[in-house]
Amino acid sequence: MNNLAEQIARFRNMAQEDPENDLAHYRLGQFLLEDGQFEDAVKCFRRTLEITxxxxTAFKFLGESLLKLDKKSEAVEVFTKGWTxxxxxxxxxxRDAMAKHLDQLGAPIPKKQVATTTTEDDGSPGxxxxxxxxGCMEGKRAKQLDKPPLPDAIGLRIHAEICGACWTLWLKDLSVKVVNELxxxxxxxxxxxxxxxxxxxxxxFEQEAAK
Ligand SMILES: [Zn+2]
Known part of the structure; x- marks a missing residue:
């Protein structure tokens, strides 16, 4: 249906017209990575992480792009930060994918820092x-949707795993951008x-096998 070059052009356009759209930079990066344009993929994932x-997941792909460029020490740095x-x-x-990379690179996997998590805990029950x-920002405030937002398997999955704020963000903002821009x-x-x-x-959600 769509070839890679076409996807890259579309998402490049989307990222240029809407420079604060983290998803556009992220998707563009993935297509560039797939296309072997590793230097540009690195830029996209770095931009994604500047915004969000x-x-x-952007850390994971950034590290993998750096590995393709044989920049191992930079990749270790990215995976270590991303893991945390x-x-x-x-x-x-x-997290587990980055731990695997660190292991393969012979780098230590960070220890879970119990002390730092308590500083984020405001004591409320959540x-x-x-x-x-x-990328969800809700943390303990995350609320489940009342019911599945779509009448199919993906709707059930969203209901089980995704909070109301994220669903609203997709529906009210990003889905419209995706439809318009693409x-x-x-x-x-x-x-x-x-x-x-x-x-x-x-x-x-992980990519479906069909492509
Ligand atoms: Zn959420």
Whole structure:
């Protein structure tokens, strides 16, 4: 359907027109990485992290891009910082992936710092719901949606793993940008597929195998 060069052009355009859009830089970086444009991918992930410093998956991809450039010590630095952020936020998938990289690089995996987590704890009981989205800012304030926001499997998953604030952010802001910037025709299968792909990416759900 869409080739890589086309995707890169689209997301480059989106990132230029909306420079504060972390998701646009992040997606562009992923496509550049896939295309072997490692230097540019590094720039994209660094930009993503300037906008959203706790975007833990971006650390993973930044480190992987640096590894492709054989910049091992920089990669170790990025994975170490990323691991700590992912661990603090409970982003288990990127955390464990970065731990694996550190291990393969012969670098130590940071220890869980119990002392630092208590400084963030304001003593309130919280809602008891943990949002799994990388980049979620809600922490203990995260609230579960009343019911699945979509009548399908992905709706159930969003209900189980994603907080109301993140869903609202997607629905009210980012989904509109994605549709506009990518000129998606949601009545077409291709448009719907691309929309779903961007939504899954935003939620931090792993990419589906189909591509
Ligand atoms: Zn959230």
């Amino acid at each position: 410093p706790e975007f833990s 952020i992912a661990d603090d936020r409970g982003d288990r998938v990127p 809602t008891g719901f943990r949002c799994e989205r990388p 000129r998606l025709d949601l009545s077409s299968e291709g448009g719907q597929h691309e929309y779903d792909k961007n939504m899954r990416e935003f939620m931090g």
